[in-house]
Amino acid sequence: MFTRVFKQFSIGVALSAAALSAQAVDITGAGASFPYPAYAKWAAQYHKETGSRINYQSIGSGGGQQQIIAKTVDFGASDDPMKAADLTENNLLQFPAIIGGVVPVINVNGIKPGELKISGEVLANIYLKKITKWNDDAIKALNPDVELPNASIIVVHRSDGSGTTFNWTNYLSKVSSEWKETVGEGKAVKWPVGQGGKGNEGVAAYVRQLKNSIGYVEYAYAKQNNLSWTQMQNKDGNFVQPSQDTFAAAAANADWSSAPGMGVVLTDEPGADSWPITAASFILMHKNQDKPNNGKAVLEFFDWAFKNGKEMAAELDYVPMPDSVVTQIQDAWKAEVKAADGTQIWQ
Incomplete structure:
Protein backbone atom coordinates (compact mmCIF):
# COMPACT_ATOMS: atom_id res chain seq x y z
CA MET A 1 0.00 0.00 0.00
CA GLY A 101 -0.85 20.53 -7.16
CA VAL A 102 -3.10 19.95 -4.18
CA VAL A 103 -6.30 18.20 -5.27
CA PRO A 104 -9.62 17.43 -3.60
CA VAL A 105 -10.12 13.65 -3.49
CA ILE A 106 -13.41 11.87 -2.89
CA ASN A 107 -14.75 8.37 -2.32
CA VAL A 108 -18.30 8.36 -3.69
CA ASN A 109 -19.70 5.28 -5.43
CA GLY A 110 -20.03 5.67 -9.16
CA ILE A 111 -18.08 8.93 -9.50
CA LYS A 112 -14.97 8.52 -11.64
CA PRO A 113 -11.71 10.47 -11.32
CA GLY A 114 -12.13 13.95 -12.75
CA GLU A 115 -15.89 13.65 -13.20
CA LEU A 116 -17.19 15.79 -10.32
CA LYS A 117 -16.96 19.58 -10.63
CA ILE A 118 -16.39 21.68 -7.54
CA SER A 119 -15.78 25.35 -6.79
CA GLY A 120 -13.73 27.04 -4.10
CA GLU A 121 -16.86 28.34 -2.42
CA VAL A 122 -18.38 24.86 -2.26
CA LEU A 123 -15.14 23.43 -0.86
CA ALA A 124 -15.02 26.09 1.83
CA ASN A 125 -18.64 25.43 2.79
CA ILE A 126 -18.02 21.69 3.03
CA TYR A 127 -15.07 22.30 5.37
CA LEU A 128 -17.15 24.90 7.29
CA LYS A 129 -19.82 22.23 7.83
CA LYS A 130 -22.37 24.34 5.93
CA ILE A 131 -22.70 21.71 3.18
CA THR A 132 -23.15 18.29 4.76
CA LYS A 133 -24.76 16.11 2.04
CA TRP A 134 -23.40 15.04 -1.33
CA ASN A 135 -26.71 15.91 -3.02
CA ASP A 136 -26.73 19.45 -1.64
CA ASP A 137 -28.20 21.92 -4.13
CA ALA A 138 -24.86 23.77 -4.46
CA ILE A 139 -23.07 20.59 -5.58
CA LYS A 140 -25.97 19.53 -7.80
CA ALA A 141 -25.96 22.90 -9.55
CA LEU A 142 -22.37 22.33 -10.66
CA ASN A 143 -23.03 18.70 -11.61
CA PRO A 144 -26.50 18.37 -13.18
CA ASP A 145 -25.53 15.18 -15.03
CA VAL A 146 -23.90 13.38 -12.09
CA GLU A 147 -25.94 11.11 -9.82
CA LEU A 148 -25.19 12.30 -6.30
CA PRO A 149 -26.17 10.21 -3.24
CA ASN A 150 -28.22 11.46 -0.31
CA ALA A 151 -25.31 10.68 1.98
CA SER A 152 -23.48 12.63 4.65
CA ILE A 153 -20.08 13.99 3.65
CA ILE A 154 -17.20 12.68 5.76
CA VAL A 155 -14.51 15.37 5.91
CA VAL A 156 -10.83 14.42 6.18
CA HIS A 157 -7.98 16.86 6.86
CA ARG A 158 -4.36 16.75 8.00
CA SER A 159 -3.62 16.15 11.67
CA ASP A 160 0.01 17.32 11.55
CA GLY A 161 1.63 20.66 10.80
CA SER A 162 1.42 20.62 7.03
CA GLY A 163 2.45 22.76 4.09
CA THR A 164 -0.28 21.05 2.08
CA THR A 165 -2.73 22.36 4.68
CA PHE A 166 -1.15 25.80 4.43
CA ASN A 167 -1.79 25.91 0.68
CA TRP A 168 -5.29 24.44 1.07
CA THR A 169 -6.31 26.95 3.75
CA ASN A 170 -4.54 29.81 1.97
CA TYR A 171 -6.67 29.06 -1.09
CA LEU A 172 -9.90 28.78 0.92
CA SER A 173 -9.09 32.12 2.57
CA LYS A 174 -8.82 33.71 -0.87
CA VAL A 175 -12.15 32.37 -2.16
CA SER A 176 -14.26 32.52 1.04
CA SER A 177 -14.40 35.56 3.30
CA GLU A 178 -16.14 33.47 5.96
CA TRP A 179 -13.32 30.93 5.94
CA LYS A 180 -10.74 33.71 6.18
CA GLU A 181 -12.51 35.34 9.12
CA THR A 182 -13.41 32.21 11.09
CA VAL A 183 -10.64 29.69 10.35
CA GLY A 184 -7.86 31.41 8.40
CA GLU A 185 -4.70 29.90 6.98
CA GLY A 186 -1.73 28.03 8.38
CA LYS A 187 0.09 24.72 8.61
CA ALA A 188 -2.40 23.80 11.33
CA VAL A 189 -5.82 25.34 11.95
CA LYS A 190 -8.83 24.71 14.19
CA TRP A 191 -10.97 22.63 11.86
CA PRO A 192 -14.76 23.14 12.10
CA VAL A 193 -15.37 19.51 11.09
CA GLY A 194 -13.66 16.29 10.16
CA GLN A 195 -11.01 13.80 11.18
CA GLY A 196 -7.28 14.06 10.72
CA GLY A 197 -4.77 11.88 8.92
CA LYS A 198 -1.00 12.21 9.29
CA GLY A 199 0.74 13.26 6.10
CA ASN A 200 -0.55 13.13 2.57
CA GLU A 201 -0.22 9.37 3.12
CA GLY A 202 -2.68 9.37 6.01
CA VAL A 203 -5.29 11.53 4.29
CA ALA A 204 -5.11 9.36 1.16
CA ALA A 205 -5.54 6.22 3.28
CA TYR A 206 -8.58 7.62 5.11
CA VAL A 207 -10.32 8.73 1.92
CA ARG A 208 -9.63 5.40 0.30
CA GLN A 209 -11.18 3.56 3.27
CA LEU A 210 -14.15 5.82 4.07
CA LYS A 211 -17.18 5.87 1.79
CA ASN A 212 -18.59 9.33 0.99
CA SER A 213 -15.45 11.07 2.21
CA ILE A 214 -13.54 14.07 0.89
CA GLY A 215 -9.95 15.11 1.59
CA TYR A 216 -6.99 16.87 -0.01
CA VAL A 217 -3.63 15.49 -1.13
CA GLU A 218 -0.83 16.14 -3.58
CA TYR A 219 -1.87 14.79 -6.98
CA ALA A 220 0.65 11.92 -7.06
CA TYR A 221 -0.94 10.46 -3.90
CA ALA A 222 -4.37 10.53 -5.55
CA LYS A 223 -3.07 8.60 -8.53
CA GLN A 224 -1.02 6.13 -6.48
CA ASN A 225 -4.04 5.34 -4.31
CA ASN A 226 -6.51 5.17 -7.22
CA LEU A 227 -8.58 7.94 -5.69
CA SER A 228 -11.15 10.04 -7.54
CA TRP A 229 -10.03 13.65 -7.79
CA THR A 230 -12.33 16.48 -8.81
CA GLN A 231 -12.27 19.17 -11.43
CA MET A 232 -11.98 22.64 -9.96
CA GLN A 233 -13.25 26.02 -11.03
CA ASN A 234 -10.32 28.42 -11.31
CA LYS A 235 -10.07 32.18 -10.89
CA ASP A 236 -11.05 32.74 -14.53
CA GLY A 237 -14.22 30.70 -14.00
CA ASN A 238 -13.08 27.66 -16.00
CA PHE A 239 -13.29 24.08 -14.78
CA VAL A 240 -9.89 22.41 -15.11
CA GLN A 241 -8.41 19.00 -14.41
CA PRO A 242 -5.25 18.57 -12.33
CA SER A 243 -2.25 17.88 -14.52
CA GLN A 244 1.33 18.91 -15.07
CA ASP A 245 0.06 21.38 -17.70
CA THR A 246 -2.45 23.11 -15.40
CA PHE A 247 0.10 23.29 -12.56
CA ALA A 248 2.63 24.79 -14.98
CA ALA A 249 0.01 27.29 -16.19
CA ALA A 250 -0.50 28.52 -12.62
CA ALA A 251 3.25 28.87 -12.08
CA ALA A 252 3.99 30.46 -15.46
CA ASN A 253 3.86 34.07 -14.26
CA ALA A 254 5.45 33.57 -10.85
CA ASP A 255 7.98 36.23 -9.88
CA TRP A 256 10.35 34.19 -7.75
CA SER A 257 12.39 37.21 -6.73
CA SER A 258 9.33 38.94 -5.26
CA ALA A 259 9.30 37.02 -1.98
CA PRO A 260 11.95 36.34 0.70
CA GLY A 261 13.69 33.04 0.05
CA MET A 262 11.83 32.78 -3.27
CA GLY A 263 8.80 31.82 -1.14
CA VAL A 264 6.10 32.39 -3.76
CA VAL A 265 2.58 31.11 -3.02
CA LEU A 266 0.84 29.89 -6.20
CA THR A 267 -2.79 29.51 -5.10
CA ASP A 268 -5.70 31.10 -7.01
CA GLU A 269 -3.48 32.31 -9.85
CA PRO A 270 -5.18 33.85 -12.92
CA GLY A 271 -5.16 32.11 -16.30
CA ALA A 272 -7.64 30.12 -18.34
CA ASP A 273 -5.82 26.83 -17.67
CA SER A 274 -4.44 27.45 -14.16
CA TRP A 275 -5.01 24.86 -11.44
CA PRO A 276 -6.22 26.89 -8.43
CA ILE A 277 -4.31 25.05 -5.68
CA THR A 278 -0.84 24.85 -7.22
Whole structure:
Protein backbone atom coordinates (compact mmCIF):
# COMPACT_ATOMS: atom_id res chain seq x y z
CA MET A 1 0.00 0.00 0.00
CA PHE A 2 1.15 3.53 -0.80
CA THR A 3 0.94 4.55 2.88
CA ARG A 4 3.52 1.94 3.74
CA VAL A 5 5.82 2.53 0.80
CA PHE A 6 5.77 6.35 1.03
CA LYS A 7 6.29 6.69 4.76
CA GLN A 8 10.05 7.02 4.92
CA PHE A 9 12.91 6.25 2.63
CA SER A 10 16.54 5.41 3.04
CA ILE A 11 17.59 4.69 -0.50
CA GLY A 12 20.34 2.11 -0.84
CA VAL A 13 21.33 -0.24 -3.62
CA ALA A 14 24.04 -2.85 -3.22
CA LEU A 15 26.97 -1.69 -5.30
CA SER A 16 30.54 -2.92 -5.45
CA ALA A 17 33.08 -0.80 -3.61
CA ALA A 18 34.67 0.08 -6.93
CA ALA A 19 31.42 1.53 -8.20
CA LEU A 20 31.02 3.89 -5.28
CA SER A 21 32.31 7.42 -5.61
CA ALA A 22 35.10 8.34 -3.24
CA GLN A 23 33.13 11.51 -2.57
CA ALA A 24 29.87 9.70 -1.67
CA VAL A 25 28.27 11.27 1.40
CA ASP A 26 25.06 10.20 3.14
CA ILE A 27 22.76 13.10 4.01
CA THR A 28 19.58 13.39 6.02
CA GLY A 29 16.45 15.43 5.44
CA ALA A 30 12.93 15.66 6.79
CA GLY A 31 9.69 17.50 6.19
CA ALA A 32 6.96 17.84 3.61
CA SER A 33 5.09 14.80 2.36
CA PHE A 34 3.88 16.79 -0.68
CA PRO A 35 7.11 16.27 -2.73
CA TYR A 36 7.93 12.84 -1.28
CA PRO A 37 7.14 10.72 -4.38
CA ALA A 38 9.51 12.83 -6.50
CA TYR A 39 12.26 12.96 -3.88
CA ALA A 40 12.08 9.18 -3.44
CA LYS A 41 12.42 8.60 -7.16
CA TRP A 42 15.29 11.07 -7.46
CA ALA A 43 17.11 9.58 -4.48
CA ALA A 44 16.93 6.03 -5.82
CA GLN A 45 18.47 7.02 -9.14
CA TYR A 46 21.00 9.34 -7.50
CA HIS A 47 22.24 6.54 -5.27
CA LYS A 48 22.51 4.23 -8.25
CA GLU A 49 24.66 6.77 -10.10
CA THR A 50 26.78 8.19 -7.25
CA GLY A 51 26.65 5.87 -4.26
CA SER A 52 25.40 8.69 -2.02
CA ARG A 53 22.28 8.05 0.05
CA ILE A 54 19.53 10.59 0.71
CA ASN A 55 17.73 9.64 3.92
CA TYR A 56 14.47 11.60 4.06
CA GLN A 57 11.55 11.34 6.49
CA SER A 58 8.10 12.42 5.36
CA ILE A 59 6.92 14.06 8.60
CA GLY A 60 5.12 17.20 7.41
CA SER A 61 6.34 20.72 6.76
CA GLY A 62 6.09 21.79 10.39
CA GLY A 63 8.39 18.97 11.44
CA GLY A 64 10.78 19.78 8.62
CA GLN A 65 11.08 23.39 9.75
CA GLN A 66 11.61 22.35 13.36
CA GLN A 67 14.28 19.79 12.54
CA ILE A 68 16.38 22.06 10.33
CA ILE A 69 16.24 24.82 12.96
CA ALA A 70 17.40 22.27 15.55
CA LYS A 71 20.17 21.09 13.19
CA THR A 72 19.11 17.46 13.48
CA VAL A 73 19.00 17.10 9.67
CA ASP A 74 21.10 18.40 6.77
CA PHE A 75 18.06 19.90 5.04
CA GLY A 76 14.42 20.53 5.79
CA ALA A 77 11.52 20.60 3.35
CA SER A 78 8.37 22.69 3.60
CA ASP A 79 5.47 23.63 1.33
CA ASP A 80 4.74 26.59 3.58
CA PRO A 81 7.51 29.06 2.75
CA MET A 82 9.15 30.52 5.84
CA LYS A 83 8.74 34.23 6.43
CA ALA A 84 11.67 36.62 6.10
CA ALA A 85 11.96 37.18 9.86
CA ASP A 86 12.15 33.44 10.56
CA LEU A 87 14.73 32.87 7.82
CA THR A 88 16.84 35.71 9.21
CA GLU A 89 16.50 34.65 12.84
CA ASN A 90 17.66 31.12 12.06
CA ASN A 91 20.13 32.12 9.31
CA LEU A 92 18.47 29.80 6.79
CA LEU A 93 18.58 29.62 3.01
CA GLN A 94 15.31 28.71 1.30
CA PHE A 95 14.79 27.72 -2.32
CA PRO A 96 12.01 26.04 -4.34
CA ALA A 97 12.73 22.50 -5.55
CA ILE A 98 9.57 21.35 -7.31
CA ILE A 99 5.99 22.40 -8.14
CA GLY A 100 2.85 20.30 -7.86
CA GLY A 101 -0.85 20.53 -7.16
CA VAL A 102 -3.10 19.95 -4.18
CA VAL A 103 -6.30 18.20 -5.27
CA PRO A 104 -9.62 17.43 -3.60
CA VAL A 105 -10.12 13.65 -3.49
CA ILE A 106 -13.41 11.87 -2.89
CA ASN A 107 -14.75 8.37 -2.32
CA VAL A 108 -18.30 8.36 -3.69
CA ASN A 109 -19.70 5.28 -5.43
CA GLY A 110 -20.03 5.67 -9.16
CA ILE A 111 -18.08 8.93 -9.50
CA LYS A 112 -14.97 8.52 -11.64
CA PRO A 113 -11.71 10.47 -11.32
CA GLY A 114 -12.13 13.95 -12.75
CA GLU A 115 -15.89 13.65 -13.20
CA LEU A 116 -17.19 15.79 -10.32
CA LYS A 117 -16.96 19.58 -10.63
CA ILE A 118 -16.39 21.68 -7.54
CA SER A 119 -15.78 25.35 -6.79
CA GLY A 120 -13.73 27.04 -4.10
CA GLU A 121 -16.86 28.34 -2.42
CA VAL A 122 -18.38 24.86 -2.26
CA LEU A 123 -15.14 23.43 -0.86
CA ALA A 124 -15.02 26.09 1.83
CA ASN A 125 -18.64 25.43 2.79
CA ILE A 126 -18.02 21.69 3.03
CA TYR A 127 -15.07 22.30 5.37
CA LEU A 128 -17.15 24.90 7.29
CA LYS A 129 -19.82 22.23 7.83
CA LYS A 130 -22.37 24.34 5.93
CA ILE A 131 -22.70 21.71 3.18
CA THR A 132 -23.15 18.29 4.76
CA LYS A 133 -24.76 16.11 2.04
CA TRP A 134 -23.40 15.04 -1.33
CA ASN A 135 -26.71 15.91 -3.02
CA ASP A 136 -26.73 19.45 -1.64
CA ASP A 137 -28.20 21.92 -4.13
CA ALA A 138 -24.86 23.77 -4.46
CA ILE A 139 -23.07 20.59 -5.58
CA LYS A 140 -25.97 19.53 -7.80
CA ALA A 141 -25.96 22.90 -9.55
CA LEU A 142 -22.37 22.33 -10.66
CA ASN A 143 -23.03 18.70 -11.61
CA PRO A 144 -26.50 18.37 -13.18
CA ASP A 145 -25.53 15.18 -15.03
CA VAL A 146 -23.90 13.38 -12.09
CA GLU A 147 -25.94 11.11 -9.82
CA LEU A 148 -25.19 12.30 -6.30
CA PRO A 149 -26.17 10.21 -3.24
CA ASN A 150 -28.22 11.46 -0.31
CA ALA A 151 -25.31 10.68 1.98
CA SER A 152 -23.48 12.63 4.65
CA ILE A 153 -20.08 13.99 3.65
CA ILE A 154 -17.20 12.68 5.76
CA VAL A 155 -14.51 15.37 5.91
CA VAL A 156 -10.83 14.42 6.18
CA HIS A 157 -7.98 16.86 6.86
CA ARG A 158 -4.36 16.75 8.00
CA SER A 159 -3.62 16.15 11.67
CA ASP A 160 0.01 17.32 11.55
CA GLY A 161 1.63 20.66 10.80
CA SER A 162 1.42 20.62 7.03
CA GLY A 163 2.45 22.76 4.09
CA THR A 164 -0.28 21.05 2.08
CA THR A 165 -2.73 22.36 4.68
CA PHE A 166 -1.15 25.80 4.43
CA ASN A 167 -1.79 25.91 0.68
CA TRP A 168 -5.29 24.44 1.07
CA THR A 169 -6.31 26.95 3.75
CA ASN A 170 -4.54 29.81 1.97
CA TYR A 171 -6.67 29.06 -1.09
CA LEU A 172 -9.90 28.78 0.92
CA SER A 173 -9.09 32.12 2.57
CA LYS A 174 -8.82 33.71 -0.87
CA VAL A 175 -12.15 32.37 -2.16
CA SER A 176 -14.26 32.52 1.04
CA SER A 177 -14.40 35.56 3.30
CA GLU A 178 -16.14 33.47 5.96
CA TRP A 179 -13.32 30.93 5.94
CA LYS A 180 -10.74 33.71 6.18
CA GLU A 181 -12.51 35.34 9.12
CA THR A 182 -13.41 32.21 11.09
CA VAL A 183 -10.64 29.69 10.35
CA GLY A 184 -7.86 31.41 8.40
CA GLU A 185 -4.70 29.90 6.98
CA GLY A 186 -1.73 28.03 8.38
CA LYS A 187 0.09 24.72 8.61
CA ALA A 188 -2.40 23.80 11.33
CA VAL A 189 -5.82 25.34 11.95
CA LYS A 190 -8.83 24.71 14.19
CA TRP A 191 -10.97 22.63 11.86
CA PRO A 192 -14.76 23.14 12.10
CA VAL A 193 -15.37 19.51 11.09
CA GLY A 194 -13.66 16.29 10.16
CA GLN A 195 -11.01 13.80 11.18
CA GLY A 196 -7.28 14.06 10.72
CA GLY A 197 -4.77 11.88 8.92
CA LYS A 198 -1.00 12.21 9.29
CA GLY A 199 0.74 13.26 6.10
CA ASN A 200 -0.55 13.13 2.57
CA GLU A 201 -0.22 9.37 3.12
CA GLY A 202 -2.68 9.37 6.01
CA VAL A 203 -5.29 11.53 4.29
CA ALA A 204 -5.11 9.36 1.16
CA ALA A 205 -5.54 6.22 3.28
CA TYR A 206 -8.58 7.62 5.11
CA VAL A 207 -10.32 8.73 1.92
CA ARG A 208 -9.63 5.40 0.30
CA GLN A 209 -11.18 3.56 3.27
CA LEU A 210 -14.15 5.82 4.07
CA LYS A 211 -17.18 5.87 1.79
CA ASN A 212 -18.59 9.33 0.99
CA SER A 213 -15.45 11.07 2.21
CA ILE A 214 -13.54 14.07 0.89
CA GLY A 215 -9.95 15.11 1.59
CA TYR A 216 -6.99 16.87 -0.01
CA VAL A 217 -3.63 15.49 -1.13
CA GLU A 218 -0.83 16.14 -3.58
CA TYR A 219 -1.87 14.79 -6.98
CA ALA A 220 0.65 11.92 -7.06
CA TYR A 221 -0.94 10.46 -3.90
CA ALA A 222 -4.37 10.53 -5.55
CA LYS A 223 -3.07 8.60 -8.53
CA GLN A 224 -1.02 6.13 -6.48
CA ASN A 225 -4.04 5.34 -4.31
CA ASN A 226 -6.51 5.17 -7.22
CA LEU A 227 -8.58 7.94 -5.69
CA SER A 228 -11.15 10.04 -7.54
CA TRP A 229 -10.03 13.65 -7.79
CA THR A 230 -12.33 16.48 -8.81
CA GLN A 231 -12.27 19.17 -11.43
CA MET A 232 -11.98 22.64 -9.96
CA GLN A 233 -13.25 26.02 -11.03
CA ASN A 234 -10.32 28.42 -11.31
CA LYS A 235 -10.07 32.18 -10.89
CA ASP A 236 -11.05 32.74 -14.53
CA GLY A 237 -14.22 30.70 -14.00
CA ASN A 238 -13.08 27.66 -16.00
CA PHE A 239 -13.29 24.08 -14.78
CA VAL A 240 -9.89 22.41 -15.11
CA GLN A 241 -8.41 19.00 -14.41
CA PRO A 242 -5.25 18.57 -12.33
CA SER A 243 -2.25 17.88 -14.52
CA GLN A 244 1.33 18.91 -15.07
CA ASP A 245 0.06 21.38 -17.70
CA THR A 246 -2.45 23.11 -15.40
CA PHE A 247 0.10 23.29 -12.56
CA ALA A 248 2.63 24.79 -14.98
CA ALA A 249 0.01 27.29 -16.19
CA ALA A 250 -0.50 28.52 -12.62
CA ALA A 251 3.25 28.87 -12.08
CA ALA A 252 3.99 30.46 -15.46
CA ASN A 253 3.86 34.07 -14.26
CA ALA A 254 5.45 33.57 -10.85
CA ASP A 255 7.98 36.23 -9.88
CA TRP A 256 10.35 34.19 -7.75
CA SER A 257 12.39 37.21 -6.73
CA SER A 258 9.33 38.94 -5.26
CA ALA A 259 9.30 37.02 -1.98
CA PRO A 260 11.95 36.34 0.70
CA GLY A 261 13.69 33.04 0.05
CA MET A 262 11.83 32.78 -3.27
CA GLY A 263 8.80 31.82 -1.14
CA VAL A 264 6.10 32.39 -3.76
CA VAL A 265 2.58 31.11 -3.02
CA LEU A 266 0.84 29.89 -6.20
CA THR A 267 -2.79 29.51 -5.10
CA ASP A 268 -5.70 31.10 -7.01
CA GLU A 269 -3.48 32.31 -9.85
CA PRO A 270 -5.18 33.85 -12.92
CA GLY A 271 -5.16 32.11 -16.30
CA ALA A 272 -7.64 30.12 -18.34
CA ASP A 273 -5.82 26.83 -17.67
CA SER A 274 -4.44 27.45 -14.16
CA TRP A 275 -5.01 24.86 -11.44
CA PRO A 276 -6.22 26.89 -8.43
CA ILE A 277 -4.31 25.05 -5.68
CA THR A 278 -0.84 24.85 -7.22
CA ALA A 279 2.09 24.89 -4.81
CA ALA A 280 5.86 24.92 -4.71
CA SER A 281 7.85 22.87 -2.22
CA PHE A 282 10.91 24.45 -0.64
CA ILE A 283 14.25 23.28 0.74
CA LEU A 284 15.72 24.82 3.90
CA MET A 285 19.35 24.64 4.95
CA HIS A 286 21.72 26.60 7.16
CA LYS A 287 23.78 29.30 5.49
CA ASN A 288 26.71 28.60 7.83
CA GLN A 289 27.53 24.92 7.55
CA ASP A 290 29.06 23.20 10.58
CA LYS A 291 29.51 20.14 8.34
CA PRO A 292 30.51 21.65 4.99
CA ASN A 293 30.86 18.27 3.28
CA ASN A 294 27.24 17.50 4.14
CA GLY A 295 26.11 20.93 3.00
CA LYS A 296 27.90 20.50 -0.30
CA ALA A 297 26.37 17.03 -0.67
CA VAL A 298 22.87 18.51 -0.27
CA LEU A 299 23.58 21.04 -3.02
CA GLU A 300 25.11 18.36 -5.25
CA PHE A 301 21.97 16.25 -4.92
CA PHE A 302 19.61 19.08 -5.86
CA ASP A 303 21.96 20.20 -8.65
CA TRP A 304 21.76 16.65 -10.02
CA ALA A 305 17.97 16.62 -9.58
CA PHE A 306 17.51 19.93 -11.40
CA LYS A 307 19.62 18.63 -14.31
CA ASN A 308 18.59 14.97 -14.45
CA GLY A 309 15.31 14.65 -12.56
CA LYS A 310 12.93 16.59 -14.80
CA GLU A 311 11.55 13.57 -16.63
CA MET A 312 11.14 11.60 -13.39
CA ALA A 313 9.25 14.52 -11.83
CA ALA A 314 7.03 14.87 -14.89
CA GLU A 315 6.16 11.17 -14.79
CA LEU A 316 4.62 11.86 -11.37
CA ASP A 317 2.85 15.02 -12.67
CA TYR A 318 5.10 17.46 -10.86
CA VAL A 319 6.51 20.52 -12.61
CA PRO A 320 10.32 20.77 -12.58
CA MET A 321 11.85 24.14 -11.80
CA PRO A 322 12.56 26.13 -15.01
CA ASP A 323 16.22 26.56 -15.92
CA SER A 324 16.01 30.32 -15.40
CA VAL A 325 14.82 29.75 -11.81
CA VAL A 326 17.54 27.14 -11.22
CA THR A 327 20.12 29.78 -12.19
CA GLN A 328 18.66 32.11 -9.52
CA ILE A 329 18.76 29.30 -6.98
CA GLN A 330 22.37 28.42 -7.68
CA ASP A 331 23.41 32.07 -7.53
CA ALA A 332 22.01 32.07 -3.99
CA TRP A 333 23.98 28.89 -3.18
CA LYS A 334 27.20 30.57 -4.28
CA ALA A 335 26.54 33.78 -2.38
CA GLU A 336 25.05 32.51 0.86
CA VAL A 337 26.10 28.96 1.77
CA LYS A 338 29.50 28.95 3.45
CA ALA A 339 31.71 26.81 5.62
CA ALA A 340 32.61 27.91 9.15
CA ASP A 341 35.72 29.65 7.87
CA GLY A 342 33.68 31.72 5.40
CA THR A 343 34.70 29.87 2.23
CA GLN A 344 32.10 29.18 -0.45
CA ILE A 345 30.71 25.66 -0.52
CA TRP A 346 29.24 25.96 -4.01
CA GLN A 347 31.51 27.24 -6.77
